Every structure is written in structure tokens, then in C-alpha cells.
Amino acid sequence: MRATYGFAATLTARPGMGDQLVDLLLTGLDEGSPGASEHCLVYLVSRSASEPDVVHVTEGWTSEEDHHRLFAGEVAQAIVARVDALLAKESAYTDHVPIRGKATL
Numbered sequence: 522m523r524a525t526y527g528f529a530a531t532l533t534a535r536p537g538m539g540d541q542l543v544d545l546l547l548t549g550l551d552e553g554s555p556g557a558s559e560h561c562l563v564y565l566v567s568r569s570a571s572e573p574d575v576v577h578v579t580e581g582w583t584s585e586e587d588h589h590r591l592f593a594g595e596v597a598q599a600i601v602a603r604v605d606a607l608l609a610k611e612s613a614y615t616d617h618v619p620i621r622g623k624a625t626l
Contacts, residue, residue: 524581539574560587
């Protein structure tokens with residue numbers, strides 16, 4: 522499978538809530554969650570080195586349709602609602618088309 526759709530998001534947690542935001546975003550890898558889907562080929566959660574409440578998420582999907590279909594589901598919507606409750610401001614999103622790369626964690 523190849524990723525044909527992706528995005529990067531920058532999320533800013535309310536002061537002191539960065540750890541909770543990271544933990545919650547990582548539940549996206551749990552079985553039954555969108556990040557655990559065979560259609561999600563990249564799911565990377567990282568943190569700003571200088572601002573612990575700023576969290577970055579990079580995702581790569583087999584298609585935009587697969588992403589939207591999975592995020593319309595009940596599990597994803599519950600995670601999104603919990604994430605939104607931790608945020609200090611609107612998140613910034615950038616859609617992209619993956620070309621090639623590598624991720625070894």
C-alpha cells in the first residue's frame with residue numbers, strides 16, 4: 522500500500538496539558554482506532570522541543586476518502602471531542618500529498 526493523502530497538524534494544549542494531549546493522541550494507535558487502521562500508513566505524534574504544550578501530528582493515508590470515512594466513525598469522533606477539550610486554540614492543519622520518505626522509530 523502507498524500513502525496518497527496526508528496532513529500535518531499543530532495542536533496547542535491548554536497550559537500544562539501537553540502530556541494529556543500526547544497520551545490521548547496516542548490512543549489513536551489502539552486497536553479499533555483510526556490510526557490502527559490498515560489505511561493509516563503513517564501516524565506520528567511529536568512535541569515541540571521548546572514548548573511542551575505544542576504537539577504535532579503527521580498522518581499518511583491510503584486515500585483522502587479512507588481518512589474521512591474512518592474519522593466519521595464513532596471511535597474517532599469520541600477521540601476528537603476529547604482532544605478538542607484539551608486545546609487552548611484552534612489547531613493548524615496542512616494537507617499534503619506524500620511522495621517518499623522513511624520513518625523508523
